Amino acid sequence: MSDKHLDALEAQSIDILREAYAEAEKPVMLYSIGKDSSVMLHLAIKAFYPAPLPFPLLHVDTGWKFREMIAFRDAIAAAHRLRMIVYSNADGVARGINPFTHGSSVHTAVMKTEALRQALALYRFDLAFGGARRDEEKSRAKERIFSFRNAEHRWDPKQQRPELWNLYNARKHRGESIRVFPLSNWTELDIWHYIGAERIPTVPLYFSAPRPVVERDGQLIVVDDERMPLRLHEAPQMKNVRFRTLGCYPLTGAVLSDAATLPDVIHEMRLARTSERGGRLIDSDAAASMERKKREGYF
Amino acid sequence: MNKRIDAVQGAAEAPEASAHGGGLLRFITCGSVDDGKSTLLGRLLYDASTLKEDQLAVLAADSSRIGTQGSRLDFALLVDGLAAEREQGITIDVAYRFFATKRRTFIAADTPGHEQYTRNMITGASTADAAVVLIDATKGMLKQTRRHSFLVSLVGIRNIVLAVNKMDLAGYSHELFRDIASQYAGFAAHLGFDSLAAIPLSALDGDNVHTRSASMRWYQGPTLLDWLETVPVHDERLRMLPLRFPVQWVNRPSPDFRGFAGTVASGCMRPGDRVRIQPSGAETFIKRIVRKGGDMPAAFAGDAVTVVLGDEVDVSRGDFLSALDAPATVADQFEARVVWMSDDPLYPSRPYWLKSGRRTVNARVTRIKHRIDINTMASVPATRLELNAVGLCNIGTDQPLSFDPYEENAATGCFILIDRLTNATVGAGMISFGLGRAQHVHPQRFTVDKAARAALNAQKPCLLWFTGLSGSGKSTIANLLEQRLHHEGYRTYLLDGDNLRGGLNRDLGFTEADRIENVRRVAEVGRMMVDAGLIVITTLISPFRADRDAARGRFSPGEFYEVYIDTPLEVCEARDPKGLYKKARAGQIRNFTGLDSPYVAPESPDIRVGMQDASVEDAVERLYAFVVGRQTASDNAAAK
Numbered sequence: 001m002s003d004k005h006l007d008a009l010e011a012q013s014i015d016i017l018r019e020a021y022a023e024a025e026k027p028v029m030l031y032s033i034g035k036d037s038s039v040m041l042h043l044a045i046k047a048f049y050p051a052p053l054p055f056p057l058l059h060v061d062t063g064w065k066f067r068e069m070i071a072f073r074d075a076i077a078a079a080h081r082l083r084m085i086v087y088s089n090a091d092g093v094a095r096g097i098n099p100f101t102h103g104s105s106v107h108t109a110v111m112k113t114e115a116l117r118q119a120l121a122l123y124r125f126d127l128a129f130g131g132a133r134r135d136e137e138k139s140r141a142k143e144r145i146f147s148f149r150n151a152e153h154r155w156d157p158k159q160q161r162p163e164l165w166n167l168y169n170a171r172k173h174r175g176e177s178i179r180v181f182p183l184s185n186w187t188e189l190d191i192w193h194y195i196g197a198e199r200i201p202t203v204p205l206y207f208s209a210p211r212p213v214v215e216r217d218g219q220l221i222v223v224d225d226e227r228m229p230l231r232l233h234e235a236p237q238m239k240n241v242r243f244r245t246l247g248c249y250p251l252t253g254a255v256l257s258d259a260a261t262l263p264d265v266i267h268e269m270r271l272a273r274t275s276e277r278g279g280r281l282i283d284s285d286a287a288a289s290m291e292r293k294k295r296e297g298y299f
Numbered sequence: 300m301n302k303r304i305d306a307v308q309g310a311a312e313a314p315e316a317s318a319h320g321g322g323l324l325r326f327i328t329c330g331s332v333d334d335g336k337s338t339l340l341g342r343l344l345y346d347a348s349t350l351k352e353d354q355l356a357v358l359a360a361d362s363s364r365i366g367t368q369g370s371r372l373d374f375a376l377l378v379d380g381l382a383a384e385r386e387q388g389i390t391i392d393v394a395y396r397f398f399a400t401k402r403r404t405f406i407a408a409d410t411p412g413h414e415q416y417t418r419n420m421i422t423g424a425s426t427a428d429a430a431v432v433l434i435d436a437t438k439g440m441l442k443q444t445r446r447h448s449f450l451v452s453l454v455g456i457r458n459i460v461l462a463v464n465k466m467d468l469a470g471y472s473h474e475l476f477r478d479i480a481s482q483y484a485g486f487a488a489h490l491g492f493d494s495l496a497a498i499p500l501s502a503l504d505g506d507n508v509h510t511r512s513a514s515m516r517w518y519q520g521p522t523l524l525d526w527l528e529t530v531p532v533h534d535e536r537l538r539m540l541p542l543r544f545p546v547q548w549v550n551r552p553s554p555d556f557r558g559f560a561g562t563v564a565s566g567c568m569r570p571g572d573r574v575r576i577q578p579s580g581a582e583t584f585i586k587r588i589v590r591k592g593g594d595m596p597a598a599f600a601g602d603a604v605t606v607v608l609g610d611e612v613d614v615s616r617g618d619f620l621s622a623l624d625a626p627a628t629v630a631d632q633f634e635a636r637v638v639w640m641s642d643d644p645l646y647p648s649r650p651y652w653l654k655s656g657r658r659t660v661n662a663r664v665t666r667i668k669h670r671i672d673i674n675t676m677a678s679v680p681a682t683r684l685e686l687n688a689v690g691l692c693n694i695g696t697d698q699p700l701s702f703d704p705y706e707e708n709a710a711t712g713c714f715i716l717i718d719r720l721t722n723a724t725v726g727a728g729m730i731s732f733g734l735g736r737a738q739h740v741h742p743q744r745f746t747v748d749k750a751a752r753a754a755l756n757a758q759k760p761c762l763l764w765f766t767g768l769s770g771s772g773k774s775t776i777a778n779l780l781e782q783r784l785h786h787e788g789y790r791t792y793l794l795d796g797d798n799l800r801g802g803l804n805r806d807l808g809f810t811e812a813d814r815i816e817n818v819r820r821v822a823e824v825g826r827m828m829v830d831a832g833l834i835v836i837t838t839l840i841s842p843f844r845a846d847r848d849a850a851r852g853r854f855s856p857g858e859f860y861e862v863y864i865d866t867p868l869e870v871c872e873a874r875d876p877k878g879l880y881k882k883a884r885a886g887q888i889r890n891f892t893g894l895d896s897p898y899v900a901p902e903s904p905d906i907r908v909g910m911q912d913a914s915v916e917d918a919v920e921r922l923y924a925f926v927v928g929r930q931t932a933s934d935n936a937a938a939k
Binding site: 010045134140160169275 | 322323352353354377378379380381382383391392394396397404406418419421422425426547548550551552556558560561562589590591601602603616652654655657709710713714717722723724727
């Protein structure tokens with residue numbers, strides 16, 4: 001990957017971050033702790049340098065993230081002196097919503113989508129940055145860089161605003177909001193090349209290590225804590241695994257891998273025969289699943 | 300990127316690693332409905348081995364469930380990612396897909412063919428370097444082929460490949476291909492393309508997409524992929540142009556640092572270079588080019604940087620830093636080609652937001668010179684632009700704008716128009732040139748101003764804008780209100796719609812365009828009267844919210860009040876004081892508001908007069924109290 005290609009991607013993302021910030025009243029950056037969020041945060045720090053990051057980060061915590069993710073989040077927030085808002089859907093917590101008893105779609109709807117809508121409404125954020133990329137999934141391939149949401153946080157894919165040149169339209173009425181995707185034109189490979197070139201810290205779960213796993217419904221699930229109820233005949237085994245994408249641990253499949261360094265990971269990705277989100281159980285819930293979740297307010 | 304390390308060298312043996320010598324190509328697929336655009340792009344992705352096993356498994360399952368190709372893979376399902384698209388087997392919005400070969404990386408935009416979704420096609424075209432125009436060999440050139448080719452040319456794409464698709468259904472006929480290619484070349488001769496190639500192919504079978512077709516040995520030219528890998532990209536061109544740096548954001552973290560963040564639109568700059576700030580015209584020089592990790596010795600078109608200037612000069616978001624010897628045009632009037640993208644037509648003199656560079660201003664189309672007929676390319680007269688129309692227009696803005704002609708510098712010559720009510724992006728524009736006369740009209744500032752005149756009158760001037768159906772009682776109530784105010788010593792004037800049509804607006808009829816102009820004139824006269832220190836009442840039906848809001852936009856906060864005379868249509872028609880409803884029902888009057896022309900009621904008028912008022916006198920008293928209340932309210936309260 002040439003530096004020129006990464007330079008161009010970086011410049012476009014910085015341009016988007018600045019433009020959105022200049023047009024917003026109260027922006028926030030959605031921070032999911034994953035590799036894309038790490039790159040987006042790195043770009044934002046560059047975009048506003050030497051000023052400190054002029055907006056807070058928001059992490060919607062479902063309560064089921066890997067422990068290493070939470071530790072990484074807190075370390076990054078401290079290192080960069082970031083304003084990190086951690087929000088959980090208190091109602092969902094009180095109802096004991098979890099991926100095991102309620103299934104992935106209820107868990108995601110209540111603890112992610114609904115929680116995000118609550119947080120955006122509570123803090124009255126009118127613009128939210130997200131790290132989604134167009135190469136991830138086919139409904140994301142259709143989304144604008146500046147994506148309008150109505151007062152109910154809904155996306156209407158049939159009525160997207162035309163988006164010409166780099167003239168982004170961020171105008172909206174009170175209560176409506178804009179989601180902005182600075183990484184729209186990055187691919188998974190670009191992300192890893194950039195992480196390597198810029199030495200961006202990432203959660204160690206992306207790299208191979210012996211971890212306790214059980215095989216369930218065709219996926220390798222890492223038993224991250226004692227809350228995971230084991231089925232009959234299920235016994236965690238230590239295997240060398242890593243993750244291509246990170247979410248709630250019960251809903252994110254690991255891959256068998258010995259790739260413990262960045263060059264190993266990139267090499268493995270080039271030869272990979274499955275796509276990045278193949279390990280995300282929430283995507284395969286129903287046909288056009290991502291689009292449906294996005295329409296309801298998911299990132 | 301300075302200080303980058305080669306952490307990724309370990310992957311060098313992988314196939315794409317040497318890939319990027321040819322740089323990045325952004326291209327679109329376009330053409331008419333069902334010409335096979337999505338199928339072609341899906342085929343390119345499939346042949347480039349971009350797809351992973353799980354994605355292929357989904358494709359196979361989708362193809363047998365909802366595919367349109369029988370037992371074969373339906374490649375269109377790879378790019379038609381929205382539920383509505385897959386249901387209907389059409390493309391609604393542009394999809395961006397990424398793939399790489401040994402020679403280049405590609406961002407492909409698959410654009411919709413339906414005329415209804417032209418706005419999404421032009422969204423994809425505006426950022427593309429090249430275009431693949433598809434034609435179904437069995438159908439030949441269609442209206443949408445022409446429209447898309449014209450739009451592609453308009454946004455400045457200069458390299459075109461004509462993909463004559465579905466050759467398998469046309470018996471691989473060399474003659475048919477030659478006819479279509481020459482017919483298209485004839486049409487495209489006026490579109491200013493630098494290069495035009497024609498390739499016969501079958502997207503479904505992959506003939507001449509990645510691999511040469513065994514069924515068309517008569518074709519010796521490149522495959523589509525060959526063409527895409529070798530078509531020239533002029534990414535150096537912007538660097539050769541004079542410096543344009545639109546300021547995006549002023550970075551002031553502390554009293555010691557004041558930087559101007561932005562992306563270099565064209566040209567280059569180095570510390571020490573003298574620059575002109577536009578539109579103000581002030582001169583200064585580049586002191587530093589700041590980036591995290593160390594200052595840069597130079598910045599070029601496309602670089603996102605932060606600049607520190609040599610002098611303490613006034614620079615804000617939207618201003619340009621430009622080459623001293625070759626600055627941008629500064630004008631508040633210019634000529635531009637406008638592509639209209641809204642169901643609501645464009646009318647001259649209706650106000651819109653205009654965003655260009657990093658600045659958003661108030662703008663209106665002052666004149667539509669002509670519309671371009673996409674079938675014949677002829678210029679035809681037009682009083683408005685309908686959805687998907689392209690017109691040559693004069694545009695005026697409320698403050699001067701810095702720009703270049705689009706043909707010289709696309710980065711600083713484009714703009715969008717935004718609807719002021721819905722905030723939708725409704726128009727796309729490409730500037731031809733500034734209109735000279737704007738540079739010779741300078742507003743004069745006079746010493747006796749609005750505040751001085753108001754003080755002499757001992758009153759706070761304001762305007763009450765009455766709106767409502769014909770026969771709703773606007774004139775009656777306005778007349779009583781003015782009497783009451785006059786009696787109490789206020790200086791007033793009443794601008795009555797019907798009376799003005801006898802004089803100032805004698806040349807206007809009742810078409811939508813004329814009504815808009817009627818409202819504009821009355822609002823402007825009203826504004827002058829408020830400036831003169833008077834309390835003004837206007838009585839016009841003024842049926843469109845957009846125009847009433849535009850009228851409000853001419854006034855300062857606390858000067859304009861919308862009064863909605865909310866009388867139901869049945870009551871107005873029963874009263875019919877001028878016998879107009881009767882005539883309209885008899886077909887003697889056309890475009891009559893409430894009958895065959897719409898009335899868009901105010902959503903939140905400042906005052907509503909209607910059922911809650913026991914009598915006309917009560918309504919007048921309530922309005923009078925409102926005006927008097929404004930007289931004593933503080934400016935702050937009035938502003939809310």
